[in-house]
Amino acid sequence: MIGAVVPAHNEEALLGCCLAALAVAARHAALAGETVRIVVVFDxxxxxxxxxxxxxGVEVVSVAARNVGVARAAGAARLLAAGARWLAFTDADSRVSPDWLAVxxxxxxxxxxxSVCVDDWSAQPSAVREIFARVYRDADGHRHVHGANLGVCASAYRxxxxxxxxxxxxxxxxxERLIAIGAKVAWSAAPRVVTSARATARVRGGFGDTLAVWASG
Structure with a gap:
């Protein structure tokens, strides 16, 4: 079984699109009918x-931590207990491609x-889009880490x-822990995820906060 985890804190506006995209990815022909379980962790x-x-009709877990690390871990724990062999993680303000899991x-x-991309920059000044295009590497071999586009096998996660x-x-x-234990990591632009460039960041230090810093600079 393949598991997908979506942490969410007050994401009613974007969560539906996120889950619709995940449902399509879960039915990709290359998965050969393997079960995909989607867990949303409400924080x-x-x-x-x-x-x-x-x-x-997706599975839900509720926590009250206001902590995305706790939320992702809670979703992973639910799926591992159910026998997941692979864990995939995205965010509630993001939309995965139809072949995301298969890739x-x-x-x-x-x-x-x-990596991630943005298809709607309307909430940001034009300078932010220009900075992103200049400094962000959306290609194989990048060294970005995004909770919106991350996958790990169950054994390495444990x-x-x-x-x-x-x-x-x-x-x-x-x-960093995966690298430290010698896990084989792919830094790939092949699994595609579109994420939000909204002006209000939900997490200090995250992608949205980075965009906010660029906008204020």
Whole structure:
């Protein structure tokens, strides 16, 4: 079984599109009918995010940590207990490509760090898009780490100790641990994820916060 984890804190506006894209990826022909279980981890939600998830019938876990590391780890724990062999992670403000899971698995590695792209820059000044185009490497061999586009086999995840309870950069910490234990990591632009360039960042130090810094600079 393949598992996909989506942490969410008050994401009712974007969660539906995220889950619709995941549902398509879960039915990709290259997966040969293997079961894909999607778990949304609600972290201290006070909006209608849970109703959005319930409407499409995905599994849910609730925590009250306001901590994305705790949320991702909770989703991973649910899926590992159910027998997942591969864990894929994205964010509630992101949309994965139809072949996202299939491509991660096709790379034949223990972990996949994917890149991200943005298709709507309307919430940001034009300078932010220009800076992103100049400094971001969306190509194989990049060294970006995004919780919105990350995959890891169950055994390597366990050996690395899983996500630490960090409010930010939990994804970077996990990848650093994977590298430290000698896991084979692919830095690939093949698994595609479109993410939000919204002006209001949800996590200090995350992608949205980086864009905010560029916008204010």
């Amino acid at each position: 201290a939600c006070t909006d209608r995010s849970e109703a959005v998830a319930s409407a499409v 991660q698995l096709s790379l034949g590695v223990e972990a996949v760090c994917g 050996r690395a100790g899983g996500f630490p309870p960090f409010a930010c950069s939990e994804d970077v910490a996990l990848v």
